Amino acid sequence: MKPRRIGLFGYAKLGMEVANHLCRTGCELLVVDRDDGNLARAAERGLQTLKCDYTDDLELARAGVGGGLDLIFVLLPEDAENVFLTISARALAPRLTIVAVSDSPGSAAKLLAAGADKVIDPFEIAARRITDLIRKPLVVDMLDQTVFGQADLELAEVEVLPGSGLAGLALGAVDLREGYELVVIGAVVDGAERHLRFAAEDAGYRLRRGDVLLVAGPSGDVVRFRADFAPPRTDGQR
Structure with a gap:
C-alpha cells in the first residue's frame, strides 16, 4: 500500500513533536517552513524539507498542496498565519485533509470556517486534563503509567x-x-x-x-x- 504523503507546515516545538510521531507511522513526511533555522533542525534529523512562502499559491502548489500531499498539518506560530494558510490550501485542494492547531481561545471556530477538517485546541485539552486530575486522579495516573507512558x-x-x-x-x-x-x-x-x-x-x-x-x-x-x-x-x- 502506498504510504501517505503528509506535509507538516511549521517546525517549531510542536511541529518537532508531531514529526517525531509521524516518522514512526511509515508515512512520507515533508517539513515545510520559511525559517532557515527550523529547516536546518529538521534536515539534521534526516527529514525532507522545503522552504516555502505560505502566502504564495505557486509555492504552496510546489510543496504539493493540490498535488502530491494527502494531508497537511498547519502548525504555524500565529493563528492569523494558520487561518490564512488553511484558506489558501482549501482553495487549492478542496479534497485535501487539513488538520490545524489553534493557538488562542476562540480561534478554533475561525480555523473550521477557513476550511480545516479537524482543529486541535490545546486549551480545551488542558482544561479536560485538569478536570480529570481533580475528579479521577487514579485513572489519570494509571493512563500515564501505561498508555501515555509508552512513547511508541x-x-x-x-x-x-x-x-x-x-x-x-x-x-x-x-x-x-x-x-x-x-x-x-x-x-x-x-x-x-x-x-x-x-x-x-x-x-x-x-x-x-x-x-x-x-x-x-x-x-x-x-x-x-x-x-x-x-x-x-x-x-x-x-
Missing part, C-alpha cells in the same frame, strides 16, 4: 482494501495480539453515515471494503501489519 504507542487507522485479506473477516476474529501486539478497538463502517462499531460490542460484524480498522499498539507493529495486509501486487505493478 500508536492509535492507527488501517483501511480495508480489496484483496487485503481483511475483507469478510468478523471483527471479533481479527486477533492481532500474538503476531503484532496490537489491540483491535473497532471499525469505522463505510457508508452514507460513517459510524464506529466497537469490537467488544459488534464482534460478529464482517469487515467490508472501505471500512477502516482502528488498532492500538507499538508503531513498528502497526507498520508491519499494514505491510502484511496490503493487497497483493498485480502484474505490471512496481
Whole structure:
C-alpha cells in the first residue's frame, strides 16, 4: 500500500513533536517552513524539507498542496498565519485533509470556517486534563503509567482494501495480539453515515471494503501489519 504523503507546515516545538510521531507511522513526511533555522533542525534529523512562502499559491502548489500531499498539518506560530494558510490550501485542494492547531481561545471556530477538517485546541485539552486530575486522579495516573507512558504507542487507522485479506473477516476474529501486539478497538463502517462499531460490542460484524480498522499498539507493529495486509501486487505493478 502506498504510504501517505503528509506535509507538516511549521517546525517549531510542536511541529518537532508531531514529526517525531509521524516518522514512526511509515508515512512520507515533508517539513515545510520559511525559517532557515527550523529547516536546518529538521534536515539534521534526516527529514525532507522545503522552504516555502505560505502566502504564495505557486509555492504552496510546489510543496504539493493540490498535488502530491494527502494531508497537511498547519502548525504555524500565529493563528492569523494558520487561518490564512488553511484558506489558501482549501482553495487549492478542496479534497485535501487539513488538520490545524489553534493557538488562542476562540480561534478554533475561525480555523473550521477557513476550511480545516479537524482543529486541535490545546486549551480545551488542558482544561479536560485538569478536570480529570481533580475528579479521577487514579485513572489519570494509571493512563500515564501505561498508555501515555509508552512513547511508541500508536492509535492507527488501517483501511480495508480489496484483496487485503481483511475483507469478510468478523471483527471479533481479527486477533492481532500474538503476531503484532496490537489491540483491535473497532471499525469505522463505510457508508452514507460513517459510524464506529466497537469490537467488544459488534464482534460478529464482517469487515467490508472501505471500512477502516482502528488498532492500538507499538508503531513498528502497526507498520508491519499494514505491510502484511496490503493487497497483493498485480502484474505490471512496481
